[in-house]
Amino acid sequence: MSDRTDAPIEHDLAPGEEAQHTVGERILGYVVGLGLALLLTATSFFIAGTNLVWQPSIPVALIVLAIAQMGVHLVFFLHITTGADNTNNVLALAFGLLIVFLVVGGTVWIMAHLNQNMPPMDQFIRMHS
Amino acid sequence: MSMTATAGHTHADPHQIGRVVEHTGPAPKRIVTAYGFWIFLISDIVMFSCFFAAYAVLVDQTAGGPKGSEIFDQRNVAIETVCLLLSSFTCGMASIAADEHNRFWFYLGMAVTCVLGLIFLAVEFREFADLVARGYGPSRSAFLTSFFSLVGCHGLHVSAGVLWLLTMMAQVFAKGFRADILRRMRCFALFWHALDIIWVGVFSVVYLLGSGA
Amino acid sequence: MLGKLDWSAIPFGQPIPLIAGGVVLVGVLAVLMWVVVKGHLPYLWHEWITSVDHKRIGVMYILLASVMLLRGGSDAIMMRIQQAIAFQSQGYLPPEHYNQIFSAHGTIMIFFVAMPFVIGLMNLVVPLQLGVRDVAFPTLNSVGFWLTATGALLVNLSLVVGEFARTGWLAFPPLSELSYSPGVGVDYYAWSLQISGVGTLVAGINLVTTVLKLRTKGMNYLRMPMFCWTTLASNLLIVAAFPILTATLAMLLLDRYLGFHFFTNEAGGNVMMFMNLIWAWGHPEVYILVLPAFGIFSEVVSTFSGKALFGYRSMVLATMAICVISFMVWLHHFFTMGAGPDVNAIFGIASMIIAVPTGVKIYNWLFTMYGGRIRFATPMLWAVGFMVTFIIGGLTGVLVAVPPADFMLHNSMFLVAHFHNVIIGGVLFGAFAGFEYWFPKAFGFRLDERWGKLAFWFTFSGFYITFVPLYVAGMLGMTRRMQHYDVAEWRPWMIVAAIGMAVLSIGVICQIMQLVVSIRNREALRDRTGDPWDGRSLEWATSSPPPVFNFAFHPDVRGEDAYWDMKVHARKQALEHAVPEYHDIEMPRNSPTGFVCAFFATVMGFALIWHIWWMVILGAIGAFATFVVFAWRDHDEYVIPAAEVAAIDRVNLEERRSLVSMAGAV
Known part of the structure; x- marks a missing residue:
């Protein structure tokens, strides 16, 4: 090489x-x-x-x-x-950003719902005391 | 892979109308190395995204401890930010110097980058030490856990970067601007600039958003 | 001085691990003795351990996976026996030992069998299919392999020094937190996965770069063999998903070592975030495993049907669609945690959608076979067995993707049956198909067909006898991971499953016999043409085994099925009578970097597990020093002179010429 x-x-x-x-x-x-x-x-x-x-x-x-x-x-x-000679680099970055978006967005969304329906123990105790 | 770099097109179709553009064969090592490192950086950014996500989930879980607005010092963050931005610039200057095989400007650019990185680390370390001394260490609450991990993870990356930077300078000193050294220099520059991008996320999401709330 | 390590770490009171560990230790020592006494050590060191040749590294990956398959299989046998006899009794395995066994079984089978097996096959084959001489980063490739081996070593070390996790293969908190698992088991688990995870990430980066940047002339994206496409998709997933695993395990370790509160019950920690993050890695992981298997089946089905792959472009599209959608379904692993109807519905729908591209693939394989001249050689048997089995596994998967159904089936034996159905029927069958298919390429002789077919039929039927009862037991309400139970109607099914396990074991024995018999008859089974199956892609265009440089010339590709094309047109290329002009070839030098690095990683991992801090620092310094020494080298390549290339290539051409003229006459 x-x-x-x-x-x-x-x-x-x-x-x-x-x-x-x-x-x-x-x-x-x-x-x-x-x-x-x-x-x-x-x-x-x-x-x-x-x-x-x-x-x-x-x-x-x-x-x-x-x-x-x-x-x-x-x-x-x-x-x-955005040049043609950069396409591969941009595509890789776009893939990475998609994953970042899915992981962060998905986690925040899912955890918000979970926290609402199934609050963590200490919040649960606070709510019922 | 030095294969048959046969020059010149034998086809009488200069605009390549009506035919598939033929792939030209393996890319030169310069491109392969940088691209591989680019992929690594993307995976590193995904790793950071997990710590960002954990921070977003745990930011309100202060467990009776301090909130972000009570412990963040805007002045410190501003100093850190300016250090990193300037170091990104000097790192860029060092890369240009390396491409031009100019030792003086290379050493100067790298040295300034190193000093700025160390100032950043010192300020961050002082902030951490101060928080721990006040009893606000990472074990205090889930919020502090996620704060220390996210910012500390970036700090660890900067430390690794400084170590790499010094190794890089030693390599240029011992080996000169060889092709493989230049490839590594390019990867180092990518790494350093990427850390800066992460820091933009950190100071915006953690320090600025956090101090407002 | 030695942290938490003392004599109590050796399980003198427990005969089973002690005897097993002793047997393994004696075995390893015997092999080492044999190697040293016979004088094979220099050969092993120079030709294998320090090798940066992608083919050798691929073979070593597969060897590691095979050995670990035996270890993980032993765990499976022990579990099946336990559940067959533990009706209203304690069986023969105490609970804490049984818990370690099912945790180790899952961890080993996923991380140290399935992963190294598919990565090994990709390493071995992809550069050959792309028509190039090596992967993008040969030395890094070696580092990746040895770090994977380090992880496997640490997991197996836990058998005799200390204990393994008792938490299941994903170590859910709060059980895996320090307050409920104070021992070293979870630390063994987490550190071995962190270290081997780095190895996997390195392999992923390497293969992505190889496919995207190192292709021979004319190898456009839409001319790549299907296996290269699935390799690209799978390694993109590695690059995107493994950092999530690293981050999640790092958080767990911070909780355990430094008293952080990511997943604890106290101070605002959130246990559910662990499930969320670990499955954000865990679901892509199953596609990391199964996509390469899809690629293998595509190659096998097309070769043994004598036809080009049906719907090549739809296959590419389906592969890339799976690559992206696999990141949008992770919540289906914890529907029952209570995210609520809208979240569950969206992830349920996404999970069902991912079955569509998979279905496209199944139809493509069927249409490839339709109208073809099918040869039922062993790899093809595995492929057909896969299609039948995977459809069943896929359909039960769509069933549990429906949230209300999942509330009934979650955590039951039905689920255990489902994922074994797709992982054995998909990944393992694929790995075996690839093993049979590419073995002649790697070693220069074919495998014995009779034993191969026996192995297939025993494994195939053994699989159904083992896992159909588990589906039934799940429907009868049996939950997973039970050390004993009191429900009489489950018992017959557990006994049938144990019998199935015995049949499966016979399949494995047949596979070992196949290897032994084939090595003994290797002269009769010799493949002189380099193309034993009448193949279609470029790996068959070079000799078996290929020379270290793979190809004397970078092949010039003009379309899909590059080698088939050459054979049919008897291309006036490397294969024609005109004597080609050979050039010097530069190849990367072998390097002990990977091995030395892994040595220090092992030291560091072991020291971290046992809290031996001075040793941690020593290991870290050693690893850094290794990198610096490697970075300081002046010559990383050596030259193979043109004359030597010519001599090697001519032998191959002579053998092949008859074959080419035959195909050309068609």
């Missing part, structure tokens, strides 16, 4: 690999990514501690901001794009 980096274009990009860019362009990509990430982080911290926005919207806003920031990281730091 030799390492032919001069392989013709027909192969996909490796995960984290960028299409051909100059050093300057690559650094610029990271700078933009860092800027956006810091901005989104600052917004999250601000929203969490402020009274200026409608309070019930805060959790939703925080989750939206978190997802946005994850997207920024994926695009600018991990170089995940």
Whole structure:
């Protein structure tokens, strides 16, 4: 298995690999990514501690901001794009995210119902005492 | 696998109309290694999702102990977050330097990444030690159990990352920018950036959502 | 100094484990002595233990699975005898021992028989079918195997040092929490699964990457043999599901070791979350096992019917559909925990939906056979036996997927019969079919057909005699895991089941006899062409056993059933008379990394189980040092010169030429 980096274009990009860019362009990509990430982080911290926005919207806003920031990281730091040479990487990620969604969403949903119908012992005692 | 890298297409159908695109054969090692590591990262994220799920289920089970809003310190979290974000940036700089075979910028980028990672770990360790000292250790309640496990699991990953980072620097020092070393460097960068993504989930879901409630 | 370990850990008072352990120990020592005295040690070390060749590692996986099958089978025999005689009496197994046996039986059969068997077959066959020289990460492959072996070793160590879990094969809390299981049994269980789980994850990553990134020229996705597709699906499930197991067991261990409160009764812990998480792994796990079996049957049915697989694309679609839906049904394992009608209904419907793609597969196999020239060789017998058995198991599965029915049948012997029906009838029959089918490829000679057919018929009928009574007993209200019982009408069924177990054991003995007889007659059974079954995929295009580099050239694939295509057209390729131009081939070097790593993992696992903290640190440092040493190597490949490749390949071509011209004349 030799390492032919001069392989013709027909192969996909490796995960984290960028299409051909100059050093300057690559650094610029990271700078933009860092800027956006810091901005989104600052917004999250601000929203969490402020009274200026409608309070019930805060959790939703925080989750939206978190997802946005994850997207920024994926695009600018991990170089995940929608290009054809990235399809395999994106598909693997999509599969993983589907599983994450099923596990977290399913667990929260199931456990909420279970807790309601079959409360854990200490809650049960609290309810009946 | 260096097989017959026969160049040039013999087909007189440059736009490949009306025929199946033939697979070109095994991918080069550079792609294979990074892809394998990518799959590992995805499995790691699934593992984290279990700890997130456990946290979501147990977050209200304080058993008479403190709630999140009573123990979280926003300032600490902000410091940790900035450290990790900057370290992701410097790690990116180190990867560019590695691709350009520039030792100075590589060492500098990695060293700064390492220092930022260590600051993050120190702040987190102090937070944990402080909580335990106040009697709010993981055994206090199911909420604290899930909090310590989720955040601690991320911390363990960062520690492993620092260990890997130092090994990586030693390897470049001893072996130079060989093809296999560069492959590993790429995997390390993926790992470090992925930890950052997880941290975005942690500070949003645990610290920010938790301190509001 | 030695943590919780002292002389009381050795069960001097219990004759059964002591004698069993003693016999095994003597056996292992005898084999070791024989190896050393005969001077086989260097051969074993250089050619097998340190090998990174996917074929060798596959064989070692299957060997591990076979040995563990005997261990798990012994547990099964003991349980059947106990239940046959324990009517209004204590039988011969005291409760705490009986509980360890059913826990060990389940753990061993799933993690150390079924898993290594299918992973071994995938390792052995998939690179050959894809037309490449090895898996994506050869050394990691070896690490994965040896970590699996470590897990198996720790489970078996519990037989003589300490005890095994008494909690059932999934160690449900609160029973598995420290307050109710203070012994080391659950720790043995959890640590051996954590260590072997890492091995499984490594194997999964390796095979996913191999299928997606290492395919020969022209091997487009929709030209891959069905077994490669099911391997992809199964390993995607490994990658997605095993981290859940790791996380869940880690939580249980944190509860036990550091006083956390994930699943405890106190301080807000939630027992039900364990069931939820462990089954989020557990249900995909059954598809991890059965999907490769589906792939094996697809290959076998198509080869022995002499036809291309019917509905190839629908088969691919069905496989990938199962891969995703298998993550949406886990709640059906705990309908009775009380999630309520809407949750139960949705998971019940999802569980029934997953039967649809499975049904598609059954019809595809039947239509493949329809109009074919069917040869009933042993692998084909297993395939047909599977179809009959799996349909019954699948239908009882759809039955228990209906929540109201499940409330009646949950935790009963009916359920025990159901999952043995699908796991034996699906996974084990598949493993045996694959074993018979690919044995000539791995070793260069076929297996004896007469003993093989005997083994099939005894196993097949033994299975029904054992498990149909369990269905009946379940309907009569018998619950699972009973050490003794007082209901007279269950007894006859337990006796019939015990007789069935005896028939099954004869089947296993026939299988061992088959191996012995075949090895003795190996010259007569020699496969010189590399294609003993008139096969259709690329593994048959190379010699049996294949050279270390598998193929002198990466084959050029032009369609489905790549090798069949070549034979029919007698392709002017590697097989034609023109002397091909050979090149040097680079192959990965053997490495003791896997073995050394597993050694340290064993030390660390054992130390963690017994709370010997200094030894834990030692093991961890050792494992890390092994990785660093491995990472520091300068030469990870060696070159096979073109002349040597040519010499090896010519022999194969000569043998094969007659075969190709014969097929070409058709």
